[in-house]
Amino acid sequence: MNNGSLAVLLLTNRLVDVDEKPLTAREIWSLYARIPQIGQVLDCTAAALVSEHGLDAAEVERIKKLCDAATAFTFELERLEESGIRVLSFLDDGFPKRVTDALGTKSSAFLLVAGNINLFDKPGRGIVGSRNASEEIVSVAQSAANAAVKQGGVVVSGLAKGVDRVAMSAALEVDGEVIGVPTEGIRRIAKANDIRNLVHEGRICLVSPYAPDVGFSVGLAMGRNRFVYALSESTLVVASDLEKGGTWAGADEALKGDFAQVDVWTGEGATKGNVALVAKGARPVPSRDEFWLSGFIPAPAVFDTDPEQLKLF
Amino acid sequence: MDEALEALRALTNNPDAVFREGQREAIDVIVKDKARVIVVQRTGWGKSALYFVATELLRRQGMGPSLIVSPLLALMNNQIDAARRMGLRAYTINSANDLKVAELVSLLNSDEVDVLLISPERLANPEFMNMVMPLVGRRPGLIVIDEVHCISDWGHDFRPDYRRIGQVIGRLPVGIPVLGTTATANDKVIADVSSQLGEGLPVFRGPLRREGLALSVLDLPDRATRLVWIDKNLEKLPGTGIVYCLTQRDVDLVAAYLEHRGHRVARYRSGGDINQEEKDESLEKLLKNDVKAVVASTALGMGYDKPDVGFVIHYQSTDSLVGYYQQVGRAGRALESSIGIMMRGEEDKDIHNYFMRGSFPKPEIVDQILVAFENANGPLSTIAIEKLVNLRSGSIERALKQLHVEGIVDRLKPKTFARTLKKWVYPTDRVEQTMASKRRGAEEVGEYFATTECRMRFIVNHLNDVDLTECGICDNCTGNMVNAEFSSAEVANAQNYLRHGYLKIEPRKKNWDNTFIVATQQLMEGKSLSKWKDGGFGDLVVRGKQIDHQFADELVDAVAAMISDWSISERPTWITCVPSTKSGDLVPHFARRLATKIGIPFHAAVTKVRSTAAQKGMENSAHQGANVSGAFKIVGDLPSGPVFLVDDLVDSRWTLTEVGHILRQHGSGNVYPVALASTQSGDS
Numbered sequence: 001m002n003n004g005s006l007a008v009l010l011l012t013n014r015l016v017d018v019d020e021k022p023l024t025a026r027e028i029w030s031l032y033a034r035i036p037q038i039g040q041v042l043d044c045t046a047a048a049l050v051s052e053h054g055l056d057a058a059e060v061e062r063i064k065k066l067c068d069a070a071t072a073f074t075f076e077l078e079r080l081e082e083s084g085i086r087v088l089s090f091l092d093d094g095f096p097k098r099v100t101d102a103l104g105t106k107s108s109a110f111l112l113v114a115g116n117i118n119l120f121d122k123p124g125r126g127i128v129g130s131r132n133a134s135e136e137i138v139s140v141a142q143s144a145a146n147a148a149v150k151q152g153g154v155v156v157s158g159l160a161k162g163v164d165r166v167a168m169s170a171a172l173e174v175d176g177e178v179i180g181v182p183t184e185g186i187r188r189i190a191k192a193n194d195i196r197n198l199v200h201e202g203r204i205c206l207v208s209p210y211a212p213d214v215g216f217s218v219g220l221a222m223g224r225n226r227f228v229y230a231l232s233e234s235t236l237v238v239a240s241d242l243e244k245g246g247t248w249a250g251a252d253e254a255l256k257g258d259f260a261q262v263d264v265w266t267g268e269g270a271t272k273g274n275v276a277l278v279a280k281g282a283r284p285v286p287s288r289d290e291f292w293l294s295g296f297i298p299a300p301a302v303f304d305t306d307p308e309q310l311k312l313f
Numbered sequence: 314m315d316e317a318l319e320a321l322r323a324l325t326n327n328p329d330a331v332f333r334e335g336q337r338e339a340i341d342v343i344v345k346d347k348a349r350v351i352v353v354q355r356t357g358w359g360k361s362a363l364y365f366v367a368t369e370l371l372r373r374q375g376m377g378p379s380l381i382v383s384p385l386l387a388l389m390n391n392q393i394d395a396a397r398r399m400g401l402r403a404y405t406i407n408s409a410n411d412l413k414v415a416e417l418v419s420l421l422n423s424d425e426v427d428v429l430l431i432s433p434e435r436l437a438n439p440e441f442m443n444m445v446m447p448l449v450g451r452r453p454g455l456i457v458i459d460e461v462h463c464i465s466d467w468g469h470d471f472r473p474d475y476r477r478i479g480q481v482i483g484r485l486p487v488g489i490p491v492l493g494t495t496a497t498a499n500d501k502v503i504a505d506v507s508s509q510l511g512e513g514l515p516v517f518r519g520p521l522r523r524e525g526l527a528l529s530v531l532d533l534p535d536r537a538t539r540l541v542w543i544d545k546n547l548e549k550l551p552g553t554g555i556v557y558c559l560t561q562r563d564v565d566l567v568a569a570y571l572e573h574r575g576h577r578v579a580r581y582r583s584g585g586d587i588n589q590e591e592k593d594e595s596l597e598k599l600l601k602n603d604v605k606a607v608v609a610s611t612a613l614g615m616g617y618d619k620p621d622v623g624f625v626i627h628y629q630s631t632d633s634l635v636g637y638y639q640q641v642g643r644a645g646r647a648l649e650s651s652i653g654i655m656m657r658g659e660e661d662k663d664i665h666n667y668f669m670r671g672s673f674p675k676p677e678i679v680d681q682i683l684v685a686f687e688n689a690n691g692p693l694s695t696i697a698i699e700k701l702v703n704l705r706s707g708s709i710e711r712a713l714k715q716l717h718v719e720g721i722v723d724r725l726k727p728k729t730f731a732r733t734l735k736k737w738v739y740p741t742d743r744v745e746q747t748m749a750s751k752r753r754g755a756e757e758v759g760e761y762f763a764t765t766e767c768r769m770r771f772i773v774n775h776l777n778d779v780d781l782t783e784c785g786i787c788d789n790c791t792g793n794m795v796n797a798e799f800s801s802a803e804v805a806n807a808q809n810y811l812r813h814g815y816l817k818i819e820p821r822k823k824n825w826d827n828t829f830i831v832a833t834q835q836l837m838e839g840k841s842l843s844k845w846k847d848g849g850f851g852d853l854v855v856r857g858k859q860i861d862h863q864f865a866d867e868l869v870d871a872v873a874a875m876i877s878d879w880s881i882s883e884r885p886t887w888i889t890c891v892p893s894t895k896s897g898d899l900v901p902h903f904a905r906r907l908a909t910k911i912g913i914p915f916h917a918a919v920t921k922v923r924s925t926a927a928q929k930g931m932e933n934s935a936h937q938g939a940n941v942s943g944a945f946k947i948v949g950d951l952p953s954g955p956v957f958l959v960d961d962l963v964d965s966r967w968t969l970t971e972v973g974h975i976l977r978q979h980g981s982g983n984v985y986p987v988a989l990a991s992t993q994s995g996d997s
Contacts, residue, residue, distance in 0.1 A: 003486060006484065006486060016446075016447045016450075016451075017447050018447070018451055019451070042486040042487070042488075043486075043487065067486070068451060068452040068453060069447070069450060069451045069452070070450070070453070070485055070486050070489060071377075071380075071449070071450030071451075071453065071454070071456065071485065071489060072446050072447045072448075072449065072450025072451055073450070074450075074481050074484050074485055075436065075442065075446055075450060075481050076442065076446070076447075077484070078477055078480055078481045078484070079436075079437075079442060079477075081720075082477060082719075082720035082735070083720045083723060083733035083734060083735055084720065084733050084734035084735025084736065085733075085734055114734040115734065186734070187733075187734070190734050191690075191691055191692075191731070192690055192691075193686075193687060193688065193689060193690045193691075193732075194690075196732060196734065197687050199734050199736075200687075200734075200736045200737070202736070206734070
């Protein structure tokens with residue numbers, strides 16, 4: 001890890017309690033814009049940060065106080081890494097670049113990651129939908145997951161009950177892999193042996209913008225939606241309520257922010273919410289054939305003679 | 314006068330105190346540059362003065378408390394006292410003191426802690442890491458890593474839990490001063506340590522030779538002969554000292570023998586069957602010179618700081634030369650002259666190999682435990698694991714400890730673990746490298762025995778010291794080899810003693826399912842004649858079982874003698890034995906001969922109702938207990954009096970417990986177990 005990365009993590013520290021409020025995402029991106037060599041907040045004196053980098057004194061005091069906790073923070077970082085959880089700032093090599101590309105300054109400056117990070121190199125196919133899905137919708141989610149895996153992609157799932165889990169299981173059933181963005185902390189969800197064993201087997205990679213032990217809350221569930229979209233080349237909304245619920249909010253946010261391509265199921269069983277999302281700019285997918293034909297996840301093998309196409313991933 | 318010297322004089326309460334060579338330079342690096350430094354100095358050089366003075370100066374600058382990580386629990390209280398004498402507010406938190414986390418938190422919150430001493434294990438303690446560490450580390454302060462060679466896998470006593478510290482330090486930003494200290498490190502270790510802590514950091518080295526320490530060696534393969542040597546020479550040695558042994562069993566043996574021969578000795582070792590009070594008392598007695606010697610295992614570890622240890626004798630050879638230097642280096646710190654003698658026995662190699670093999674759990678053991686976690690939808694207690702896997706509870710605990718260090722399991726409570734998200738890969742390379750390094754260490758000790766050059770020079774040369782002058786006082790320099798002549802009668806006496814090391818068989822009070830056994834159905838305390846392969850009767854038992862398929866008459870006589878020496882309030886009126894299908898008539902045949910010898914009747918009162926798997930294949934209580942539970946029944950009517958229950962080997966005691974249980978249920982008197990040999994583990 002370089003100094004810049006350590007600085008980002010210290011300034012946005014959500015791992016160790018410090019007597020100072022950590023920078024919000026907006027604040028850290030603003031600071032980064034002013035000091036691209038952000039490691040200098042560790043190396044420079046407070047006076048130099050004011051005089052040479054034009055920060056105001058109060059801001060510098062807060063920054064220095066956050067950086068002072070380096071010892072405590074580094075021990076905690078090491079402890080997490082020793083137990084298989086990596087804490088990556090956007091300046092680290094392993095950080096999924098897609099996320100910052102898609103979200104820009106709406107992204108968290110750091111992510112906790114556990115499991116097979118090579119999955120970030122595969123084209124991601126988000127599959128989202130409500131918790132209480134009809135049988136028809138469940139089957140659509142399964143087909144979509146199946147098709148994504150068969151085309152060389154990885155399914156991105158929010159790991160919640162309902163459509164999220166259906167998509168996950170369907171991908172695993174055909175020997176596929178999953179990137180999971182849970183609604184709770186990464187260590188908390190891995191208490192269950194199903195998820196934990198899959199992490200060990202390298203078939204799932206957990207990604208989280210939250211502290212490792214936080215419990216479920218609606219706020220956190222909403223906040224993690226954008227990462228599902230950002231980690232995917234395209235995301236399929238299989239079923240959304242109309243103008244309410246997490247699925248709607250997530251899709252609406254992704255469309256407004258233009259994070260990545262949003263597809264929506266408009267075939268049999270499509271909900272009113274789905275139809276409304278088309279009006280908001282989502283690409284309609286009326287039939288299961290399109291999971292295979294539309295080319296949102298072309299299998300890399302098919303294009304191995306055409307380097308230009310490969311750049312897409 | 315400058316601030317540092319002033320602080321030293323104030324802290325030591327000595328207006329004439331001056332810095333020793335190297336101390337001042339190291340303090341400047343820490344206090345002025347807030348940088349990192351490694352100090353290699355022999356023990357007793359004054360490392361603590363160094364970090365206490367540095368702490369005082371850094372605290373004046375408004376920096377946070379100093380965190381001292383030290384593996385030397387025995388030393389911590391000394392250090393705390395020393396720091397407090399110097400007016401520093403020093404605290405430690407460990408299992409043996411009563412400072413509560415909450416108190417420490419409140420002290421830290423009001424910035425009333427100057428120095429916090431912890432063991433490396435503390436850094437893996439969730440309560441400490443969640444509550445204390447955030448407060449200690451919320452602003453920069455000095456970090457001291459005592460015995461810093463422990464972070465290097467090249468070091469002879471590499472501690473995996475230290476590796477994490479090296480990694481943390483390697484990542485810390487500038488401005489956090491770090492001091493690594495060690496008394497034992499060669500160039501390879503130092504290079505490894507500094508590459509972990511940060512390239513290019515300064516290393517201050519002092520001379521490692523210990524003046525006035527006269528070294529010699531003594532090759533005496535037989536245990537009895539070595540006992541005789543110590544017995545005859547102990548009182549001639551100067552002052553008081555330490556006798557080091559390799560195993561807990563040898564500590565007990567040597568201590569008991571010397572006591573039996575009228576010497577004032579105490580023992581110090583680890584193990585569940587010695588309490589902290591005895592250990593503290595042993596150290597205290599040595600400190601006050603109330604005993605001639607403390608017989609100790611390597612548990613009397615680094616940093617025991619007594620300035621006037623007159624001699625250090627090794628009853629068995631160490632597994633590395635660096636380890637030897639460290640142990641013998643306890644002699645004569647403040648004496649004009651002292652003595653270090655290393656003996657070598659025929660058993661040493663086996664013991665070293667045993668420890669080497671046990672230093673890392675086998676893949677098949679680890680795999681079984683991890684499968685248990687895979688199938689468990691949540692944390693597991695050690696008791697739950699014992700039920701799930703057929704492994705010794707000791708093996709399970711060792712494997713869990715290692716897995717915890719490797720980050721594969723989290724310790725939630727002292728005996729409850731959760732599987733982490735880290736993928737498990739057996740560290741084959743690291744294990745092999747460690748093994749190779751240990752083998753090399755043993756070879757070096759062999760070379761030390763063989764050398765004809767100055768022994769002190771041989772050692773410090775091995776530690777890459779530049780000062781290679783001869784000591785002039787070792788056996789090679791003087792040509793005076795240690796006298797090792799004794800009569801055959803003296804040796805025979807010691808051998809006889811070795812053969813009479815009866816062992817207690819403690820009655821089990823609980824069933825394997827953790828329920829209590831009714832008091833009237835428990836065994837009485839029993840006796841075992843020997844330990845399996847102990848060099849005495851234990852070897853005859855091995856022969857009887859594996860070669861002759863019959864136990865020698867000598868064993869009958871010996872057990873009869875043991876019984877006649879036994880002070881039981883009631884005399885058992887009959888003998889029975891544990892039946893076995895595997896060994897045929899071996900045990901009954903022995904029991905019948907014993908009965909004839911001591912003149913009470915033998916009754917084959919117990920038989921097997923179902924065949925059991927060999928008990929030695931059952932590795933822990935849950936499996937052993939379940940294996941023999943309900944496997945025996947009583948035939949015919951029992952005599953009513955108290956009874957000797959004979960078996961050849963005793964290990965888990967479950968078979969004896971089960972048979973004793975049904976004997977009592979069917980109306981026998983008290984049951985006194987008798988075994989030929991104990992194979993109970995603990996150590997080799």
